Amino acid sequence: MKLHSNLLKVAIVSALLLGASGCQTAKPTEASMKERAQTVIGKPVSKIDNIRSDSTLTYYTAYTSAGEYNCELPSGAIIAVASMGIMTPPLSCLPKGASPIPFQ
DSSP: OOHHHHHHHHHHHHHHHHHHHGGGGTSSOHHHHHHHHEEEEHOOOOEEEEEOOOOEEEEEEEEETTTEEOOOOOSSSHHHHTTTTTSSOOEEEETTOOSSSSTO
């Protein structure tokens, strides 16, 4: 019976540690936002600015030699728990002033 109790404690601590490691994706770093924007846009990003977030998305402006891009990155506790740090959520970047709805 004592073995069962110890295994339960180890399982709970392991689950908490795994959950905490997944939380590192909750708030992306500026370097990671810059790197991911470069990949999506296909041009070097010189600066990341105007970073803001709500409970589910992080918004920011990426500056390149070709112009400014508005980017959205899913973030927050829900994304951290859902992905458990295994996957990275998709990034969306549009040229400043472009509409996300086609044919508007």
